[in-house]
Every structure is written in structure tokens, then in C-alpha cells.
Amino acid sequence: MVSSDNTRLMEEILPEVRTSRMDVEPFESKKIIDSLMRETGINRDAAEKVTKTVLRRIIQSNVQWLSGPQIREMCSSVLAEIGLLEARRRYTRIGMPLMDYEELLTQGIKENANQYNNPESIHSWAADRISAEYTLLRLLKEEQSKAHLQGDIHVHMLRYFDLRPFCQEWDLRMILKHGLPPCGWAHSAVSNPANHAMVAILHAAKWLGIVQGEFSLPYWEKVLIEENGILYWRDIGEVVEENLTILKKIYTFAFNPKTLRVERYPITGVYKHKCQEPFLKIQMEYGREITVTEHHSLFTIDNSDIVPVKGRDLQVGDYIVVPRKISYENEIESLNLIDLVFRNSSDPTKWYVRNVKKLLSQKQIEKLRQLDKWATQHLHNDSIPIEIFIKLGVDPKYSKQLRLGMARSPYEIPAQIQITEDFLFLLGIYVAEGSGSYKKFNISLGSHEHDLIMETKKVFHSIFGYSLKDRYPKETAIQLSLDSELFRDLFENVFKIGHGAHNKRIPFFVFKLQENYVRSFIRGYFLGDGHCRSTELTKKRIRNSASAKTASDLLKEDINFLLLRLGIVSSISRDKDINIISIYGKIYLDNFLLCFKPGDLNWISEDTQYTLSPIPLLIPTNHSGLKQNVGSALELNHIERGSINQKQRIR
Incomplete structure (x- = not known):
């Protein structure tokens, strides 16, 4: 050593x-x-x-x-x-030999006749050498660098590659087929497809001028990242910083203009730079928003075609393409809690694997004795610290026979939990109404919610084998609780639900489950923290809606993503420090109601007094020829029509 x-x-x-x-x-x-x-x-x-x-x-x-x-x-x-x-x-x-630098001092470089041999040029040439070398060593893959050095390919202006994109290639077939986009926009150039070669070349040159520039997001903008099978909402700046030196195997979601779907893509490179232009915050009708640079490309609709558009060229009322449904599903039958506890627990040294002695081979027992001086006592108690157990290499197929516990705790849980609708319902309830403190696990419900209380207690007992205790902190509320650090750590840290209302989020494994499990989670969450409201004109409530409130910004994004898994587009708003997730419109509400069992809600998605309600709620009035006649066309009342005529697609 x-x-x-x-x-x-x-x-x-x-x-x-x-x-x-x-x-x-x-x-x-x-x-x-x-x-x-x-x-x-x-x-x-x-x-x-x-x-x-x-x-x-x-x-x-x-x-x-x-x-x-x-x-x-x-x-x-x-x-x-x-x-x-x-x-x-x-x-x-990276750098340059002393002799090379001395040659710059005495002879300069002859490659550019417009650049004279002076102190500024010498500094520029030296910096160019360092930037080019950095690009070859860090930014390009080994085979790409070798191809450039051997002359098989040429990376033009290699010295600028690390700070700004100097040269880019674009497929011009879209320009040749559709003309110079954005075609037909009042604030942009209009040009039909070229009929002559010279016009096509001019279109290509103009298009390259349009698209050059930055394609970046600010450091704090949230992006959805998948790493090691786990989804996270991360600041894009953090993702870039972590992957500048060594690019991990990570994925994100992006719109595919060919399939018109949001698809999962591997991230092949990251890049950061100083921004020399103002940021634009783009707010959309359903409360979604994104902050981009002026040159960042989004997708819009032009004459039924989906075409790119710079952020700075958007106007109030323009459409931009956002997902209505996200396909992201993976077959998961069970959770191996041994791995999850070891990775995620706030203190894995407190956790023990039990019922293990009968599964250990003689070789594994000998290894245990080498790793831990208390091995004899562990074998006598049939309880091994999880950190030691991981090193023994026990086959995961035996997880069903194992139990997990904490030191000096009477509670044990299965080492493997099956993915069931009941389990997802319980997770949804806890995300909505659960909390934890030192050695305390609580689920708080209204004392009048008798059916929900009974179902929660029954499901918890069927999964873990323990009965939640009733506590009454006040007349209108009941706490289902256990004095257990094990269950607090399990839900808050191992499942990554988080501690406190501002840090709640959905467990990472829920996002990729089958649709029926996702619906069970949504059922639990909205039964715990949701509200259904009916039309009431005296309160200026023009339609039925379902909504939930959360103080957690991460949970807001998680719920929105999970609803998109089901094809439900939610509206996001904010009242003071609280995020409000709302669902409007018969199509989305009917889909939402499929998450619930008969008798859960004494409520229907739409009143029958209106022939048809607009979906979405906020229809733009300056597109598709709707304008002021939208009301009569859809048989709306005057309150609905007045509300619609005040809204626009981008605001």
C-alpha cells in the first residue's frame, strides 16, 4: 500500500x-x-x-x-x-513543446495572410493549439480523432470545437421538398420549394444561416434522465458537469418528427459554454414552461408539417409540439430490496439479512469468517449485516426466502416484494399522505374516509404482515402509524419518496411499470390528495375537474409524466408556494376515471347540460379559423366562450 x-x-x-x-x-x-x-x-x-x-x-x-x-x-x-x-x-x-512556442515567437504561422506576427496573434496561435489538442483528446471519440489525423475525415476549425459549434451538417432534403421554412409565417421569410438549382443553393445557404447558433438550455432547466434504469428530473447543468470527463450510459426523451412520438434516446455527448444571449421563458397553455436560448430549436406545425422553429421566432398563440402520451414500459415482476437497501438507505449498516444460514455454502461461511470477526454470532442469530451479505455472492434467486430487518427492531420485511396493484396503491397513498420522523412511520387520512382507511390498513398488512395503529391527533384526522425506523427508511430513502412535503417524489421504479400498475398508483395518490369538482356557475367554475396539490416541484413533474404514460394531459398551475395539477375535459377525465374502482368516486366526468366542452380548456383563438365563432360551433354557454376567448396557445 x-x-x-x-x-x-x-x-x-x-x-x-x-x-x-x-x-x-x-x-x-x-x-x-x-x-x-x-x-x-x-x-x-x-x-x-x-x-x-x-x-x-x-x-x-x-x-x-x-x-x-x-x-x-x-x-x-x-x-x-x-x-x-x-x-x-x-x-x-495538453500544451506544446518549448521549441514549437519559440518558433511562434520568431517565425509566426503562415497559414493566414491576414494575421500578422504580433503578440496578440502569438497568444491566439498558442491557444488554438491547446484547444485543438483538447478537442482531439476529450471531445472526439478515439476513432474520430484518428480519422481526422489520418485524413479520412476533416473537422473544420478544430480549435473552436470546444467553445462553440463552428461547422454543422444538415439534411437539405426537407428544404428541397418543402421550401425555405418557416413557410407562411407573418414574421418570417416565405419561399416555396425551389424549381431551379441556383434557387435551391440559395435556399440551402439561407437555411444554414437560420439554424446556426446555440442549441442550449440554462444550467437550472430540468431534464428527464434515465441512468441505471432509474428516472430522475435533473438540472441539465449537473448532468453536463458529471459527464464532461467520462460520458456515462444515460438516456433522455426527445421528440421524433418522423414517428411523431416521444422516444427514449441515448445521450451521445454533452457540452457547456457561456451564453452570450438572453434566455427566453416559454409558457404554454397547460402550465408547462421551458427556458431556452434565442436560437434553441423547438418544433411547430406549419401547413400540417412539423418543422423546427427558433425560440426567438415564436409568438403568442403559436403551436409547439409537446407530448400527449409517452410510451415507456418495462416488465418488472418484483423488487430486490437487498440491492435497494444497500444502495439507497440513509444508513445501510443498520440493516441485516435474516433466514440466511441455511442458504450459505461452506465456502461462503468461511468467507464470512474472514470478512467479519463477529461471524459466529451472526450465524448463531441467523442475521448477517447487509454490507457483509452483499460480498458473499448469494444467488439472487434465493431472495424470496430471505427477510430484512434492522438492529434492535422487532420488524422484518420480505427481501423481495412482488409488484402488485395493491403495492402500487399503497405507494400512491404514502406519496400523498405519508410522512416520517425519527422512528415514526405515518399515513394521515381524514377520519371520515372509512373505506380508504380500511383498505390502506388491509393492504399494508397483506404486504408486510403488520397492522397499522390508529392515532387521533385531532378530531377530523386519523394517523395510521408504526413506531418503526425500518419502515420510515424503507419508504423515504430506499424507495426514494423523500422526506417532507417539499421533497416528495414518485418512487423511481413506478415510471416503467405496466399501465395497470400505474393506474393503481394514480388511484392511491388521488384518493389521498385529490379533489373532484363539479360545474358551479355561481363560483365561475365552468366545468368538472380533478386536481391535486403538492408543495414538491419534483413530484409535480413526476405526476405529470405518469399521467402522460396513460395519455392524460394535465394542466399545471401555481398558487403561492403550492403546485396544482388539474385534469379537464371529458376525454381526459374519462381516461382518468379508469384508474378507480366502482364506489371510489360518486362523481362523473362531465355534466350533461352542455352538448360538448372544449378539449383542451384553453383553445387558442387565433388559429385554425376558430376565432369568435368557436362558441356557436361547439354549443358553449357565454361563460365558457368568454373564458376561451381570453386564452392563447403560448402566453
């Missing part, structure tokens, strides 16, 4: 190091180890092996002074020797 006494003695006889920050520090091998792990992603054992080899070489070479770049070069050499070529590529230093 590099941290041994011998290594410390070796460090003491080594000279001080002149760092890249132009200061001098004592030699510390720990800094080399940390740097290797942070910059290359190799594990600690490999980093210590490289550092130990470099230490020996420095001593053998009897150098009188050391520099940071010198140590980095030696580390890169050792990485290459032991076969870690990708790590060497990430750890190398």
Missing part, C-alpha cells in the same frame, strides 16, 4: 514539487492518488499501484527538483504500460 511507513519515508527524501499553480509544496503521494481517481475514474487499487511505481522511478532517477507536469508525464507513462490506455488519454497534459 502506498500509505505504508516505507512510503512515508520515501516521501521525506524526495524534493519539493513545483506545481502548475506556480508554487512549491512538499511531495505527497496521496495527492497523486486522489488526482488519478478523480481525473481518470480508476479505482483506488490501480491508483495506488501507479503512484507506487512513479515513486520508485523518481527515487531511482535521483532528480534534484520535481514539477507537477513531470509527475503527470510519469503517471501517464505508467498508465500506458499497465494497459490503462483510456485512463492515460484522460490524464495526459
Whole structure:
């Protein structure tokens, strides 16, 4: 190990190091180890092996002074020797030889006759070399860099690749077929498809001028990311920062203009830069919003064709393409809680795997004795710490026979939970009305909700084998609770529901379940935290609606996504610090009611006094020839018509 006494003695006889920050520090091998792990992603054992080899070489070479770049070069050499070529590529230093820089000082560069040999040009040439080298080493794949260097392809203006896209390729067939978009917009150029080659070339040149620029979102804009099978709403800036050095296997969702569907795509590259233009916040009729740069492309409808449009070219009332339904389904039959607890628990050291002794082979028992000095006691109690159990390599197929518990806790749960409609209903109830505190697990319901209380208690007992206790904090409320740190940690951390109303979200595995399970979750959530309202003209309520309120911004996005899985478009609004998720219109409400059992709701989706209600609620008045005659065409009353005529597609 590099941290041994011998290594410390070796460090003491080594000279001080002149760092890249132009200061001098004592030699510390720990800094080399940390740097290797942070910059290359190799594990600690490999980093210590490289550092130990470099230490020996420095001593053998009897150098009188050391520099940071010198140590980095030696580390890169050792990485290459032991076969870690990708790590060497990430750890190398970019720059230029002294002789090359001196040639710039004396001779300059002859490739551009308009650039004279002066101090500004010399600085520019040196920076160009560094930027080009960075692009080849970090931004392009190995095969792409090799193809450029060998002349098979050419990346034009390589020096600008790291800061801004200088050259891009676009398929011109759309321009040749449909003309220069956006065709027919009052605030844009209009041009039909070209009939002559010269006009087609001019269209191509103008189109390239239209689309050049930035295609970025601000750091804080939320994007939906799938990593390791788990969906997260993440700040795009965080995703980019995490993947600049090493791109993980991550996915997101994007609109496919060919299939007209929102589809899952792998992320093939990330990029960040300073924005030199103002951001635009685009708000849509259903409460959705997005912040983009002026040049960021969205999709709009033009003469029945879906075409790209820059953010700055949108006007109030324009359509933009957003999903009405998202297809995202995966077959999951059960949850292996052993893995989930180990990864997600706030303190996995408190968790134990029980009923395990009969499943262990003699070899695994011997390994247990090597790993833990308390192995004999664990075997006697038939209870092994989950961190140790993971290392024993027990076949996951035995999970059904195992139980999980916490130290000094009377409660146990199955190590494998089946995905059922009852389980999803319980999760929905907890997301809506559940809470936790130190060693407390609670579900709070109204004391008048007798059927919901009985069903919740019955489902919890059928899954976990324990009865929830009744507590009455006030006359109008009942708490179904257990004095259990196990269940609090399970729901808040292992299932990632979160602690506190502002941090609630849907468990990550719910998003990809089959539709019947998704509907069971929606049923539980809305029975716990939803409201159904009927038409009441005296309160200016012009139609029936179903809604739910949440203080959590993440949960708002999660519920919206889950409803889209079912083909239900919700409307999102905000009242003070509370997000309101509402569902309007007979089509969406009828779909929504399919989530519930007979007797859950004494309510219908639409009153029969109106022949037809507009779907969606906020119909734009400046498109599709609707204008003021929309009322008579759809047989609306004057209140509905007045409300509609005040709304526009983009506001």
C-alpha cells in the first residue's frame, strides 16, 4: 500500500514539487492518488499501484527538483504500460513543446495572410493549439480523432470545437421538398420549394444561416434522465458537469418528427459554454414552461408539417409540439430490496439479512469468517449485516426466502416484494399522505374516509404482515402509524419518496411499470390528495375537474409524466408556494376515471347540460379559423366562450 511507513519515508527524501499553480509544496503521494481517481475514474487499487511505481522511478532517477507536469508525464507513462490506455488519454497534459512556442515567437504561422506576427496573434496561435489538442483528446471519440489525423475525415476549425459549434451538417432534403421554412409565417421569410438549382443553393445557404447558433438550455432547466434504469428530473447543468470527463450510459426523451412520438434516446455527448444571449421563458397553455436560448430549436406545425422553429421566432398563440402520451414500459415482476437497501438507505449498516444460514455454502461461511470477526454470532442469530451479505455472492434467486430487518427492531420485511396493484396503491397513498420522523412511520387520512382507511390498513398488512395503529391527533384526522425506523427508511430513502412535503417524489421504479400498475398508483395518490369538482356557475367554475396539490416541484413533474404514460394531459398551475395539477375535459377525465374502482368516486366526468366542452380548456383563438365563432360551433354557454376567448396557445 502506498500509505505504508516505507512510503512515508520515501516521501521525506524526495524534493519539493513545483506545481502548475506556480508554487512549491512538499511531495505527497496521496495527492497523486486522489488526482488519478478523480481525473481518470480508476479505482483506488490501480491508483495506488501507479503512484507506487512513479515513486520508485523518481527515487531511482535521483532528480534534484520535481514539477507537477513531470509527475503527470510519469503517471501517464505508467498508465500506458499497465494497459490503462483510456485512463492515460484522460490524464495526459495538453500544451506544446518549448521549441514549437519559440518558433511562434520568431517565425509566426503562415497559414493566414491576414494575421500578422504580433503578440496578440502569438497568444491566439498558442491557444488554438491547446484547444485543438483538447478537442482531439476529450471531445472526439478515439476513432474520430484518428480519422481526422489520418485524413479520412476533416473537422473544420478544430480549435473552436470546444467553445462553440463552428461547422454543422444538415439534411437539405426537407428544404428541397418543402421550401425555405418557416413557410407562411407573418414574421418570417416565405419561399416555396425551389424549381431551379441556383434557387435551391440559395435556399440551402439561407437555411444554414437560420439554424446556426446555440442549441442550449440554462444550467437550472430540468431534464428527464434515465441512468441505471432509474428516472430522475435533473438540472441539465449537473448532468453536463458529471459527464464532461467520462460520458456515462444515460438516456433522455426527445421528440421524433418522423414517428411523431416521444422516444427514449441515448445521450451521445454533452457540452457547456457561456451564453452570450438572453434566455427566453416559454409558457404554454397547460402550465408547462421551458427556458431556452434565442436560437434553441423547438418544433411547430406549419401547413400540417412539423418543422423546427427558433425560440426567438415564436409568438403568442403559436403551436409547439409537446407530448400527449409517452410510451415507456418495462416488465418488472418484483423488487430486490437487498440491492435497494444497500444502495439507497440513509444508513445501510443498520440493516441485516435474516433466514440466511441455511442458504450459505461452506465456502461462503468461511468467507464470512474472514470478512467479519463477529461471524459466529451472526450465524448463531441467523442475521448477517447487509454490507457483509452483499460480498458473499448469494444467488439472487434465493431472495424470496430471505427477510430484512434492522438492529434492535422487532420488524422484518420480505427481501423481495412482488409488484402488485395493491403495492402500487399503497405507494400512491404514502406519496400523498405519508410522512416520517425519527422512528415514526405515518399515513394521515381524514377520519371520515372509512373505506380508504380500511383498505390502506388491509393492504399494508397483506404486504408486510403488520397492522397499522390508529392515532387521533385531532378530531377530523386519523394517523395510521408504526413506531418503526425500518419502515420510515424503507419508504423515504430506499424507495426514494423523500422526506417532507417539499421533497416528495414518485418512487423511481413506478415510471416503467405496466399501465395497470400505474393506474393503481394514480388511484392511491388521488384518493389521498385529490379533489373532484363539479360545474358551479355561481363560483365561475365552468366545468368538472380533478386536481391535486403538492408543495414538491419534483413530484409535480413526476405526476405529470405518469399521467402522460396513460395519455392524460394535465394542466399545471401555481398558487403561492403550492403546485396544482388539474385534469379537464371529458376525454381526459374519462381516461382518468379508469384508474378507480366502482364506489371510489360518486362523481362523473362531465355534466350533461352542455352538448360538448372544449378539449383542451384553453383553445387558442387565433388559429385554425376558430376565432369568435368557436362558441356557436361547439354549443358553449357565454361563460365558457368568454373564458376561451381570453386564452392563447403560448402566453
